[in-house]
Structures are given as structure tokens and as C-alpha cells.
Amino acid sequence: MRKRVFTEKEQAQLKGNPHVQAVSDKAITYSDAFKRLFLTENEKGKVPRTIFEEAGLDIEIIGLKRIQSAGKRWRAAYREHGAEGLQDTRKTSSGRPLERELSVEEKISRLEAQNQLLRAENELLKKPRSTRKADVEEETKLVAKQKFQLIQQMIEKYQLKRLVRYLCEMIGVSRSGYYHYFHEKSAQKRAAHDAADEEVRDIILKAYSFRRRKKGARQIKMTLENQYGITYNLKRIRRIMKKFNIFCPIRKANPYRRMAKATHEHRTCPNLLQRQFKQGVAGKVLLTDITYLTYAHGKRAYLSTIKDAETNEILAYEVSDKITLDIALNTLHQLKRNHSHVVKDAFIHSDQGFHYTNPQFQKLVKKMKLGQSMSRRGNGWDNAPQESFFGHLKDEMDLKGCGTLNDVKREVKSYMIYYNHYRGQWNLKRMPPARYRQHLLQFA
Incomplete structure (x- = not known):
């Protein structure tokens, strides 16, 4: 539909309004001050017709469609260019890019x-x-x-x-x-969004510092669910952590490390496990190994553990300043004292270290009515879950704060309680190992 043409009388009447700069037979040029006034009043809720009427402009002459079109155009110009977009630049610009030489x-x-x-x-x-x-x-x-x-x-x-x-x-x-x-509205929305994010951040920090163990996004999610009954989307947790610079140190893989390709089994203890760590029964596959713990200016302690491969629970452990046969034997004694739920056909799997090939160790294993299995020589993958546990333990324990062997023992004990009873694991239905064992026994 074509725009209505203004008569000479109507043009003269419109020109008499202080808010009009110029009028032709087909167009009206309004002052920049009126455009700003229009936007301000429109933001307060006034409709375009009321704003024009209060400014003394004749609605019958201008027409509602022309008024609505002008308002829409001014709002778009302000959103895109701010106050500069409301200025009439037709006299100063031809619409072509400036080609003059810059000073x-x-x-x-x-x-x-x-x-x-x-x-x-x-x-x-x-x-x-x-x-x-x-x-x-x-x-x-x-x-x-x-x-x-x-x-x-x-x-x-x-x-x-x-x-x-x-x-x-x-x-x-x-x-x-x-x-x-x-823009003012966008800033208000961002402020409200930031305030909501800060509330979530405070909740995430509670989980992050739970029992003094720093955690990544997945651990935070499981801690919130298990300890606080709060469920957040994993992507949301990662976004908040990134926004507020909440980080968890993660081990970096050594690009130069290569696993030896070993196939030699032990002569008397074959590899019964064959990497079938999950056999659906708690207390059947027991993994054992020894690692060192460095503390207090290069001092070393040694940690021996026995782990249930099905539930990832640490069933027994021993800390010592010596790596003698006793550390492995004492770990077995602890297993015998503390855990009666080990099943009849259970067996213990280890590497071919001297502790596990020693006749005393093997004799004690048989006395406990356990089978014995060994990894192939030099092949860490055959006992991968145990190696993985040691990696997480060293990441999450505070050994730097330990000055004596007793300090190390207290820190290890604290970590074992946290690991078995509070630290959820993604592949255990997000439960801690001890709770997952109870879950398996319940449905056995």
C-alpha cells in the first residue's frame, strides 16, 4: 500500500511543530531530541500514538502506520548503534564509504x-x-x-x-x-545470571573442598548427589568451574612411557585373571601391589594394598618405611582379620615381584584358602585397576604436609576412609566402593 501524500496545508501545519525538522510531500524528518523522547517514553510503556499526541503531532495527518513504522525504525537503530543511530546523517553522508586519505x-x-x-x-x-x-x-x-x-x-x-x-x-x-x-536490559539480565551463577559456585565449592580433597567436575557432581542430595548437569558444573577459575590438578600422561610387551607367565603361578577384572561377584578378584610415597624432603614410605576388583574397595593396606617381605604379609593378615565376605573361590592377583613369589607369602595365601594369579613379567596392564588407584591416591593425598612416618600413616588412613566411603566413582553407579558393595550384596 502506497504512503499518503501530504498537502501543502498539512505540510505547513506539521512544520509548525518544534519536534519536526522538515516535511516534504511524502516524508517527515523529526528532531533527534524527539526520537530520544519517543524511546524513553516507549520504554516506560506508552504506546507510539500517545507519545505523538502528547508532542502535539496530528495523528490524522501522519497516520498510524507511518507512526508505527517510525517507532520500529528508531528502536532498531538504537539497538544497533546506540544514540548515534538516531542522528539524521543524510546531509553529511551519501551512504558511500569514506575514501579520503586518513590523517x-x-x-x-x-x-x-x-x-x-x-x-x-x-x-x-x-x-x-x-x-x-x-x-x-x-x-x-x-x-x-x-x-x-x-x-x-x-x-x-x-x-x-x-x-x-x-x-x-x-x-x-x-x-x-x-x-x-x-544495553541496559542486557546488563540487567547478565547481572541476574551472574548472581545465580555465584550461588551455584558456592555450592560447588562446598563439594570441591569436601573432606579436604580437591575434585574435578565428575567428582563434584557425584559428591553433590551423594552428600548433599543436589543434582546439577555436568555441563553446568564445568561451565561454572571455568567461569570462576576452579581447577583440579590432573595427572598428565608421560608421552615417553611405553609398556613392555611381555608374554612370560610365572612358572608356578599362571595368569588366572587374564584382565577379566569385573566378574560380577564382590570379594572374588583381589588385586595387590606396593608403591612408594615420597614425603618430607625426599623421604620414602611404602604402601601395600589389597583391592577388590569388582567394587574397587581397598580391603586391606599397610604402610611401612621398609619394603621387606613383612609389608606384604601384614597386608594379608589385615585382610584375614577385617574381611569375612571374601568368597570361597577368590584368588589374589599380583605382579611377579619378590614379595609375591616368596614361599612364605605363597604359603600364607594357601592357608587363607585363596588362589594365586600373577601378571606377565613387566606388563602393568595385567594389574591396571591397582595401578590406577595408586595414581589417584598420589594426586589427591597431601604428602607435602607430612613430616614423619606417623604423619604419612594418618594421611593414608584419612584417604582410605574418604576413598572407600565418600568418593563416588562414575562406573560404580556413582557410588563410593563400600556402598556399591552393599548394593551388590543386596541384589545377589
Whole structure:
């Protein structure tokens, strides 16, 4: 539908209004002050017709469709360009890009802005945020809001208000997105969102510090569910941890380490396990091994454990400052005293270390009516769950704070309680080992 043409009498009447700059037979040019007034009143809830009437403009002459179209156009211009978008630039701009030669001052200001923006962007990219591979790959790029904040910092620091378009193009974001990000309503939404995130952060930190053991996102999720009855999506936990720089140290794999390809079994103790760690019965497959614990300026203690391969529960352990045969024998004695739920056809699996090939150890195993199985020589994969446990233990224990062997024993005891009764495991239906054992016995 074509727009209504204004008569000379109507044009004269419209020109008499202080809010009108110019009128032709087909168009009206309003003052910048009226456009700002319109947006302010419209934000308060007034409809466009009421705003025009209160400004003394004749609705019958202008027409409702023309009023609605003007309001829509002004709101869009303000969202995209801010107050600058409301200015009438038809007399000063032909709509074509400026082709004049930039002055020396303008070139210097642009180069300075570009250099400072790139430096700030590089600094943000260098900040350590996470050790997860997925997060590291994601952080090679800045998200849009970080770029908007960088642009604003550069504009405020170097007085570059006229270079918004240039800075946005240089860093790869839209100018409309920049203005929208700093619009009052957007800022209010972000503030409300940040306040909600801070509440979640405080809850996550409770789980993160639970029993003095730092945790990653999955451990936090399981701790919240098991200890506090709170369920959060794993992605939400990771987002909050990344936002507030909450990190858990994660072991890095040694790229130079290679497992020996070994096939030689022990002559008297064959490999009964054959890496079938999960056999559906608690107390059947028992894994054992010894590791060292470094504390107090290079001192060493030794830890021997027996682990239930089905539930991952540590059934017995011994800490000593000597790596003699006694450490392995004492671990077996503890197993005999503390755990009567070991099944009849249970067997204990180890490597071919001298503790486990010793006749005394083998005699005690037989006396306890256990079978004995051994890994192939030099092949750590044959006892992988036990090796994995030692890795987590060394990551999560505070051995640096131990000054004596008794301190080490107290720390190991504290960790064993935490590991067996509080530390959920993803593959155990997110339960701690002791609770998972009860779950299996309940449905046995």
C-alpha cells in the first residue's frame, strides 16, 4: 500500500511543530531530541500514538502506520548503534564509504588501538583455565562477550569512541552485538545470571573442598548427589568451574612411557585373571601391589594394598618405611582379620615381584584358602585397576604436609576412609566402593 501524500496545508501545519525538522510531500524528518523522547517514553510503556499526541503531532495527518513504522525504525537503530543511530546523517553522508586519505593522527590512533587490543586478546588467551583437553581446545578462541569487554576497555582507556566499527571489524564481532551487549536490559539480565551463577559456585565449592580433597567436575557432581542430595548437569558444573577459575590438578600422561610387551607367565603361578577384572561377584578378584610415597624432603614410605576388583574397595593396606617381605604379609593378615565376605573361590592377583613369589607369602595365601594369579613379567596392564588407584591416591593425598612416618600413616588412613566411603566413582553407579558393595550384596 502506497504512503499518503501530504498537502501543502498539512505540510505547513506539521512544520509548525518544534519536534519536526522538515516535511516534504511524502516524508517527515523529526528532531533527534524527539526520537530520544519517543524511546524513553516507549520504554516506560506508552504506546507510539500517545507519545505523538502528547508532542502535539496530528495523528490524522501522519497516520498510524507511518507512526508505527517510525517507532520500529528508531528502536532498531538504537539497538544497533546506540544514540548515534538516531542522528539524521543524510546531509553529511551519501551512504558511500569514506575514501579520503586518513590523517597521520588517525592512522596512529588506529594502529595504537589495534596493538593494544591484540595485546589484551593475547593476555586473555594466555591465562590458564583448565587442564581438560576439550577446554584447552575451546580456549584457543575468545567468546563474543570477552571481545565486547576488550573493545570497551580499549575505548575507555584510549578515548576511541569513534572507532567502534573499526574495532568490531578487526576483532570479528558485529557492532550491533556490541551495543546490544552493553544495553541496559542486557546488563540487567547478565547481572541476574551472574548472581545465580555465584550461588551455584558456592555450592560447588562446598563439594570441591569436601573432606579436604580437591575434585574435578565428575567428582563434584557425584559428591553433590551423594552428600548433599543436589543434582546439577555436568555441563553446568564445568561451565561454572571455568567461569570462576576452579581447577583440579590432573595427572598428565608421560608421552615417553611405553609398556613392555611381555608374554612370560610365572612358572608356578599362571595368569588366572587374564584382565577379566569385573566378574560380577564382590570379594572374588583381589588385586595387590606396593608403591612408594615420597614425603618430607625426599623421604620414602611404602604402601601395600589389597583391592577388590569388582567394587574397587581397598580391603586391606599397610604402610611401612621398609619394603621387606613383612609389608606384604601384614597386608594379608589385615585382610584375614577385617574381611569375612571374601568368597570361597577368590584368588589374589599380583605382579611377579619378590614379595609375591616368596614361599612364605605363597604359603600364607594357601592357608587363607585363596588362589594365586600373577601378571606377565613387566606388563602393568595385567594389574591396571591397582595401578590406577595408586595414581589417584598420589594426586589427591597431601604428602607435602607430612613430616614423619606417623604423619604419612594418618594421611593414608584419612584417604582410605574418604576413598572407600565418600568418593563416588562414575562406573560404580556413582557410588563410593563400600556402598556399591552393599548394593551388590543386596541384589545377589
